[in-house]
Amino acid sequence: MPDLLSALKCMSGEITYIWFDEPEPEKNMLSIFDGRFPVYFTVIFIVMAFILGAVIGSFLNVVIIRTQNKEPITGAHNRSHCMSCGTQLKAIDLIPILSYIFLGGKCRTCKAKISPRYWIVELTTAVAFTLSIITLGLSFSLLMAFVLAAALIVASGIDIDKMEIPYGCSIVIAGLGVIATVASIFVYDPTKAASVFNMPWYEHLIGAAAISVPFAIFALFGAMGGGDVHLMAGAGLLLGWKNAIPAAAIGIILGAIGGSIELLSIPKGxxxxxxxxxxxxxxxxxxxxxxxxxxxxxxxxxxxxxxxxxxxxxxxxxxxxxxxxxxxxxxxxxxxxxxxxxxxxxxxxxxxxxxxxxxxxxxxxxQVVFGPYLSVGIFAGFLIGDMIVSWYTKMF
Ligand SMILES: [Zn+2]
The missing domain is CATH 3.30.1150 (Fusion Protein Consisting Of Minor Coat Protein, Glycine Rich Linker, Tola, And A His Tag; Chain: A; Domain 2)
Structure with a gap:
């Protein structure tokens, strides 16, 4: 079992694995393929992360819908039924991702079209979890990445449906930010590779301010909603300013491209x-x-x-x-x-x-729904923010 000290060291990036106290490999995009485990073992981990993501994604679907209807997320769960004919779904119809494909996107009984959103949320979560384990390896950051992915996917889903980002999602992300900030106070080591846990603690606070102020100004001019501001404030705290800047840049660029496409698709007048x-x-x-x-x-x-x-x-x-x-x-x-x-x-x-x-x-x-674009930026900032910065600076 990991003790507290090794857990803290792990957070700092001093050691990457809680269970294996070995020198940290050089950080790269494929941390999991560092030769620490046999390849087949690594592949099993990745497949497990994908399956876990699909299952969590199917739960996030429930969260997205129940949050909007102001229903409790836990509690009596009506067994899922077809929205058109009301037929209760069998266990085989409830397998994340796969059931939708096997059923051809239609209800088994009445052949009504099933909304692809369930499948999209499940797949997105599965892909996010897979990317996380590949880039972060088996580390404490990986758990943080799972929680972050879940919060961002719920925020995006609700933003797409209702054009608002619930405070709850931003608070979860800010909570991760507090953990990262506190960890930085105790374990910051300037000789080690920078990570979310290994930067001077004040860089987290600068991150929150440096990102939320310009977004608040955007919001004043109506370019963004208030939800985008508190989402980015939480993300800035988590990422620190060095990762928050590429995160915001990616979010804004994707948002501008996506928003323009949406705008062009609206008939004139x-x-x-x-x-x-x-x-x-x-x-x-x-x-x-x-x-x-x-x-x-x-x-x-x-x-x-x-x-x-x-x-x-x-x-x-x-x-x-x-x-x-x-x-x-x-x-x-x-x-x-x-x-x-x-x-x-x-x-x-x-x-x-x-x-x-x-x-x-x-x-x-x-109005452009910015949440999903910002979420992609935040997640990229968390996984590979430092690498994006070094690629960018090498370009010049
Ligand atoms: Zn049906």
């Missing part, structure tokens, strides 16, 4: 149309509110914020300052009216500016 429709609806809604004596107080222009996403509008009552209103505006009816008219609109941020007499204007803004 969609935004103008959405804006016109929303202005019309907001006007009608405000008229109905005024009939009930509910208006914005004189001299105030209280904006209403929200988003329209996949034809479902989500204007939050919390985004309205009650002090600016005479009476309580009926936001539910506004949401219903927008839903009815804008069912073909996907992903727009919306804000409505109104004064005591009329709706002044409606702004519609394209």
């Amino acid at each position: 969609t935004k103008k149309l959405a804006k016109e429709k929303a202005l019309d609806i907001a006007g009608k809604w405000y008229d109905s509110q005024k009939e009930n004596g509910i208006t914005v107080l004189e001299g105030k222009t209280e904006a209403i914020y929200g988003s329209i996403f996949k034809g479902k509008s989500d204007i939050e009552p919390e985004c309205i300052d009650q002090k600016c209103w005479k009476g309580t505006p009926d936001i539910a009816s506004l949401n219903n009216m927008l839903d009815a008219e804008l069912s073909d609109i996907t992903k727009f941020g919306i804000s409505i500016v109104l004064d005591d007499k009329k709706v002044v204007k409606v702004n519609c803004k394209r």
Whole structure:
């Protein structure tokens, strides 16, 4: 059994393996193939990591869906059933990744199409776990990588569905950051290769600040959401600034490419149309509110914020300052009216500016889901951040 000291040394990168107290091999992309184990043994580890990832991925699917529905993640588990015909799924239909392939993506009973998202989440988790074990070997960092991958996949899944990154995911990542920071205080050794556990402790704190400040500025200009900011703050703490910079760079570059592709895929004039429709609806809604004596107080222009996403509008009552209103505006009816008219609109941020007499204007803004891109960057930063930096500097 590893004792505490060797566990700490392991974290620092002084020794890579808890179980084998041998000199650390030179860090490279394929830490697991360092000749420490016979090749067949290594292959078994990699296959095990893939299977573990697929199984954890199937659990993450549950987390992604239940978190959104505000259901408890643990607790009474209804056995999975087909969303179309309600048939309970047999054990053979619940094997991660494989069942979907064997069933051809259709329900065994009613042949309804099964959403590929379950399969995609399982495969993504399996691949992330596999890459982790290949780059990190059997080390404490590997456990951290598994937890990090899970948190990032849940954050991305929820961001894609709801355009928000839950605090829980950022807190888990910041928690890993605290572990890494504390470990750095005790075991930092400048003569050893830099790693997440082997850097001066303050580099973690600089990482959190250096990354979250520019992202907060992006968010102020509406280029990113608040979720992206707390995600990157947690990631910056974990990675330290030297790894956080390539992580953020990868996330932003991928996001810019992905966002442009998304933008190009939207028919021209969609935004103008959405804006016109929303202005019309907001006007009608405000008229109905005024009939009930509910208006914005004189001299105030209280904006209403929200988003329209996949034809479902989500204007939050919390985004309205009650002090600016005479009476309580009926936001539910506004949401219903927008839903009815804008069912073909996907992903727009919306804000409505109104004064005591009329709706002044409606702004519609394209929103890009940045979470998944940032997650790829963060994970790359964790696994190979230092290598990315050295490749980059060698280029010049
Ligand atoms: Zn079915």
